Amino acid sequence: MENATTTQTPLVQLSKVNKYFGDLHVLQDIDLTVMPGEVIVLIGPSGSGKSTLCRTINRLETIDSGDVKVDGRPLPAEGRALAELRSNVGMVFQHFNLFAHLNVLQNITLGPIKVRRMTKAKAEERARALLDRVGLSDKADSYPAQLSGGQQQRVAIARGLAMDPKLMMFDEPTSALDPEMINEVLDVMQDLAREGMTMVVVTHEMGFARRAADKVVFMADGQIVEVAPPADFFDNPQTARAQDFLSKVLSH
Amino acid sequence: MFDNLAQIAAALGSGLWVTVWVTAVSFFFALVIGGVLATMHVSPAPPARWFATAYTGLFKNIPLLAVLFIMYFGLPKIGIALPNWQWAIIGLSTYTAAFVGETLRSGINSINLGQAEAARSIGLTFGQSLRNVILPQAFRTVIPPLGSLLTALVKNSSLVLAIGVTETSAMAQRLINDTDVHYNLWTVIIGVALCYLIVNLPISYFIRRAERRAEFAR
Numbered sequence: 001m002e003n004a005t006t007t008q009t010p011l012v013q014l015s016k017v018n019k020y021f022g023d024l025h026v027l028q029d030i031d032l033t034v035m036p037g038e039v040i041v042l043i044g045p046s047g048s049g050k051s052t053l054c055r056t057i058n059r060l061e062t063i064d065s066g067d068v069k070v071d072g073r074p075l076p077a078e079g080r081a082l083a084e085l086r087s088n089v090g091m092v093f094q095h096f097n098l099f100a101h102l103n104v105l106q107n108i109t110l111g112p113i114k115v116r117r118m119t120k121a122k123a124e125e126r127a128r129a130l131l132d133r134v135g136l137s138d139k140a141d142s143y144p145a146q147l148s149g150g151q152q153q154r155v156a157i158a159r160g161l162a163m164d165p166k167l168m169m170f171d172e173p174t175s176a177l178d179p180e181m182i183n184e185v186l187d188v189m190q191d192l193a194r195e196g197m198t199m200v201v202v203t204h205e206m207g208f209a210r211r212a213a214d215k216v217v218f219m220a221d222g223q224i225v226e227v228a229p230p231a232d233f234f235d236n237p238q239t240a241r242a243q244d245f246l247s248k249v250l251s252h
Numbered sequence: 253m254f255d256n257l258a259q260i261a262a263a264l265g266s267g268l269w270v271t272v273w274v275t276a277v278s279f280f281f282a283l284v285i286g287g288v289l290a291t292m293h294v295s296p297a298p299p300a301r302w303f304a305t306a307y308t309g310l311f312k313n314i315p316l317l318a319v320l321f322i323m324y325f326g327l328p329k330i331g332i333a334l335p336n337w338q339w340a341i342i343g344l345s346t347y348t349a350a351f352v353g354e355t356l357r358s359g360i361n362s363i364n365l366g367q368a369e370a371a372r373s374i375g376l377t378f379g380q381s382l383r384n385v386i387l388p389q390a391f392r393t394v395i396p397p398l399g400s401l402l403t404a405l406v407k408n409s410s411l412v413l414a415i416g417v418t419e420t421s422a423m424a425q426r427l428i429n430d431t432d433v434h435y436n437l438w439t440v441i442i443g444v445a446l447c448y449l450i451v452n453l454p455i456s457y458f459i460r461r462a463e464r465r466a467e468f469a470r
Binding site for chain 2: 080086097160
């Protein structure tokens with residue numbers, strides 16, 4: 001699956017990961033490797049386990065068997081070591097989850113100040129630079145509820161980036177957005193991909209997958225069914241499940 | 253009816269002062285203990301959750317008077333001797349703490365799970381996410397119920413007359429039982445009611461103001 005010339009250690013490595021929600025086997029023997037700089041896009045029908053898979057990487061979901069390694073180290077259980085690991089893995093949620101009682105600047109600087117022990121002045125300087133990068137330099141003092149969905153999601157991306165993460169994960173980042181706001185978020189994500197950020201993206205945006213992904217991982221019913229570069233996957237899907245899925249999402 | 257008004261006012265006034273400081277000190281400790289209980293309730297460590305559940309179940313379901321009696325009459329038997337007013341404060345604060353803990357916990361539970369997930373995802377520890385993300389938001393939702401607990405505590409504090417603390421109600425009882433002077437019963441009773449109103453009405457007012465000020469900027 002990996003090209004043989006690379007000798008780097010994988011940034012994320014899942015092997016034989018299984019997870020159940022009650023009787024439902026939501027992740028079935030999942031093997032997945034993410035190399036530094038790689039952009040992995042997870043697609044598949046609703047309920048196929050993509051979000052759950054993504055959330056196991058920073059242990060927002062625990063697993064029942066198998067193992068998850070981030071940066072060569074097994075994922076720690078609860079406690080300080082896990083918090084430390086999470087600080088290196090940025091996460092963007094479907095519903096933004098900005099801290100409702102803090103303004104935009106405070107949302108972005110909370111992690112750097114509390115976790116990285118950065119001074120307030122330094123953290124704010126960097127936060128403003130990040131806001132500039134996501135096109136929201138005039139919103140530093142606004143509260144989340146005063147922003148549109150697209151703006152909130154761009155702030156959430158800036159909040160993740162403020163920790164200088166090794167990996168950014170996006171869990172359906174545009175699914176809760178009005179259609180006219182989707183592109184402003186995808187544009188920021190595509191810039192990140194171009195700049196070499198390692199990314200794991202769960203999305204239904206096929207256009208984004210085609211343009212930005214290094215690898216498309218297609219999931220169905222808790223299994224990884226197909227892994228391929230986007231051009232191969234979209235133009236020449238190998239499995240019946242993938243062909244069926246693509247015929248439904250690409251037909252209109 | 254208006255005979256001896258000055259003496260009645262003086263007696264009730266000195267009792268009222270006791271009511272106010274006993275309530276204030278008890279509420280302070282109730283907030284501290286209740287905060288610890290709420291933290292234990294949501295903690296990832298099962299023994300902490302068990303302790304909080306047991307404490308709350310016990311103190312919520314025993315009458316305050318029984319709590320006061322058990323402490324005042326029972327604990328000295330195992331060698332813990334304290335002045336009456338200290339038992340009053342310990343009884344009132346441990347009892348009220350169970351309710352404060354439940355109130356804070358419901359406040360914490362009212363915060364969207366996504367807030368905690370986002371806090372953890374940027375690397376905050378359990379304690380840090382509680383302090384910086386969850387509690388500041390939970391606090392806004394619990395100001396009104398905490399205010400109700402405070403006004404209830406002001407009234408509950410009248411029960412400490414049973415263990416010999418001379419707060420407002422105890423002073424009233426003393427006046428009524430005074431066979432030398434024969435204070436008018438209704439003057440004393442209405443005076444007591446006025447005393448509690450004087451304390452509780454401003455509390456209600458300030459709680460309403462605090463509530464309005466704590467509303468999200470949106």
